[in-house]
Amino acid sequence: MSxxxxxxxxxxxxxxxxxxxxxVTGMLRFPDFYTRMHAGGKGDTLSTILILLGAAxxxxxxxxxxxxxxxxxxxxxxxxxxxAFIMLTSPTSTHALMRAGFEDAHEADxxxxxxxxxxxSLEELQSGTWEERS
Amino acid sequence: MNGxxxxxxxxxxxxxxxxxxRVWFGPTAIDRIVAANAIGTKTTVLLVxxxxxxxxxxxxxxxxxxxxxxxxxxxxAAARYFQRSEKRAEAGLRHPLPVRxxxxxx
Numbered sequence: 001m002s003x004x005x006x007x008x009x010x011x012x013x014x015x016x017x018x019x020x021x022x023x024v025t026g027m028l029r030f031p032d033f034y035t036r037m038h039a040g041g042k043g044d045t046l047s048t049i050l051i052l053l054g055a056a057x058x059x060x061x062x063x064x065x066x067x068x069x070x071x072x073x074x075x076x077x078x079x080x081x082x083x084a085f086i087m088l089t090s091p092t093s094t095h096a097l098m099r100a101g102f103e104d105a106h107e108a109d110x111x112x113x114x115x116x117x118x119x120x121s122l123e124e125l126q127s128g129t130w131e132e133r134s
Numbered sequence: 135m136n137g138x139x140x141x142x143x144x145x146x147x148x149x150x151x152x153x154x155x156r157v158w159f160g161p162t163a164i165d166r167i168v169a170a171n172a173i174g175t176k177t178t179v180l181l182v183x184x185x186x187x188x189x190x191x192x193x194x195x196x197x198x199x200x201x202x203x204x205x206x207x208x209x210x211a212a213a214r215y216f217q218r219s220e221k222r223a224e225a226g227l228r229h230p231l232p233v234r235x236x237x238x239x240x
Contacts, residue, residue, distance in 0.1 A: 093209040097164055
């Protein structure tokens with residue numbers, strides 16, 4: 001059974017690391033502010049939650065082999081509380097920062113703007129001569 | 135299992151070092167704040183992992199919770215500080231996002 005817990009927590013930690021690698025790659029290589037924010041907001045939250053769940057399972061293993069150790073269970077509940085806290089606060093701060101950047105008139109890169117056929121051209125967008133359809 | 139946790143913590147540290155590039159060279163202020171926010175979130179994880187390594191998770195988990203709270207408050211305060219609503223109105227932007235073309239970027 002010890003192998004079972006080790007495999008479970010280890011695989012969760014490794015999955016979290018994979019998502020964190022995606023976060024870092026996105027934040028380093030994406031072209032503009034909004035796409036970098038997209039990578040940083042989602043991947044960071046998920047990788048943090050996964051690694052913390054792996055740590056919680058690792059702690060729970062001690063309780064599993066030696067029950068009535070309620071202190072150990074309390075530590076696991078605290079780790080899960082941190083995970084829930086991150087799950088609430090990380091999207092909140094991402095939202096606040098994204099709003100700040102949007103109000104600050106940050107530029108979007110040309111390569112990420114959606115160009116459909118009857119939409120505005122790039123020049124119309126930049127000069128502000130495009131009238132939005134009602 | 136201890137060696138594995140140590141490896142995970144070292145890997146997170148290396149990736150955080152890569153994120154420091156965005157903090158140092160970030161073109162805008164909010165890019166830097168976002169990268170610093172991600173680093174702070176990962177510091178919470180690192181504190182829990184260090185607690186696992188030292189067999190004293192009960193103490194380090196409290197540190198991690200307090201650090202996560204401080205990180206959240208810090209990024210919210212920074213977001214409020216850098217939110218300058220009048221700048222967008224002054225620019226008179228019709229389209230919500232100003233677009234940068236390849237020539238401007240160079």
